[in-house]
Amino acid sequence: MMxxxxxxxxxxxxxxxxxxxxxxxxxxxxxxxANRPGAVTDCFIEGPSFDADGNLYIVDIPFGRIFRIAxxxxxxxxxxxxxxxxxxxxxPMGRILIADYRHGxxxxxxxxxxxxxxxxxxxxxxxxxxxxxxxxxxxxxxxTDQGQTGLHDxxxxxxxxxxxxxxxxxxxxxxxxxxxVLDPHExxxxxxxxxxxxxxxxxxxxxGSVSKVGRxxxxxxxxxxxxxxxxxxxxxxxxxxxxxHVFVFAPNGECIARIKSCAGQSCTNVAIGGAKRDRLYITExxxxxxxxxxxxxxx
Numbered sequence: 416m417m418x419x420x421x422x423x424x425x426x427x428x429x430x431x432x433x434x435x436x437x438x439x440x441x442x443x444x445x446x447x448x449a450n451r452p453g454a455v456t457d458c459f460i461e462g463p464s465f466d467a468d469g470n471l472y473i474v475d476i477p478f479g480r481i482f483r484i485a486x487x488x489x490x491x492x493x494x495x496x497x498x499x500x501x502x503x504x505x506x507p508m509g510r511i512l513i514a515d516y517r518h519g520x521x522x523x524x525x526x527x528x529x530x531x532x533x534x535x536x537x538x539x540x541x542x543x544x545x546x547x548x549x550x551x552x553x554x555x556x557x558x559t560d561q562g563q564t565g566l567h568d569x570x571x572x573x574x575x576x577x578x579x580x581x582x583x584x585x586x587x588x589x590x591x592x593x594x595x596v597l598d599p600h601e602x603x604x605x606x607x608x609x610x611x612x613x614x615x616x617x618x619x620x621x622x623g624s625v626s627k628v629g630r631x632x633x634x635x636x637x638x639x640x641x642x643x644x645x646x647x648x649x650x651x652x653x654x655x656x657x658x659x660h661v662f663v664f665a666p667n668g669e670c671i672a673r674i675k676s677c678a679g680q681s682c683t684n685v686a687i688g689g690a691k692r693d694r695l696y697i698t699e700x701x702x703x704x705x706x707x708x709x710x711x712x713x714x
Contacts, residue, residue: 476516510522565590590609650664681702
């Protein structure tokens with residue numbers, strides 16, 4: 416049961432912007448062959464994140480590209496490299512980090528467009544396929560190593576890269592770990608487990624480890640929860656990759672709103688923006704659209 420008494424509020428979306436024709440590539444790619452066999456994939460956008468100037472950065476996974484959408488909605492290509500950028504986050508200092516499925520954690524210089532490795536392996540073992548990341552207020556980087564894990568192979572990992580360089584494996588039994596976010600007090604880590612069609616809740620212990628990890632909420636559908644964000648009130652925004660919605664959960668796990676895509680069904684990631692931080696931006700990957708919703712009515 417996703418709600419107790421009051422059905423979730425329906426919030427509409429509109430298209431904020433979409434990948435311009437000149438940036439769409441109607442050619443085969445190794446990524447599309449594996450992840451969307453038989454489907455025309457001229458782009459597959461993900462990883463929305465705002466910089467201090469209001470520019471929205473997104474990734475294009477199959478073609479290894481990073482785009483910047485200016486406040487006037489004009490697009491520019493910042494980088495193209497031999498990788499599969501999946502998640503992207505910008506820290507308060509303007510540092511741009513990428514979770515790359517091929518290469519691990521990467522860092523982008525937005526001026527030169529150069530993408531350089533930050534962390535490629537753990538104890539000489541390559542990552543299975545990094546998916547998304549979250550940056551804590553102290554600079555620690557939390558990221559998921561999803562690979563091709565699922566119910567058949569529950570070995571996905573969730574890591575924390577501390578600012579001192581120490582790498583902690585927090586979860587190694589993940590069922591396709593994907594988006595992740597800390598609560599406002601940074602005492603709990605929420606992780607979308609796509610093939611479990613659930614969001615896991617991982618409380619931190621005094622030593623920084625996690626314990627009593629449980630399912631915070633469960634969903635349904637052929638895919639599952641993907642990217643996530645959380646507002647200052649502790650409301651969790653969960654993009655669902657096959658239901659065409661972003662679901663909003665209260666701190667107690669109750670679904671209080673659903674934000675419906677006006678484009679395709681593949682809502683993959685979210686970012687809160689706007690001068691009053693009352694707008695939710697959503698990547699709809701299949702159509703190459705960035706959607707926007709007014710979330711001020713949530714209170």
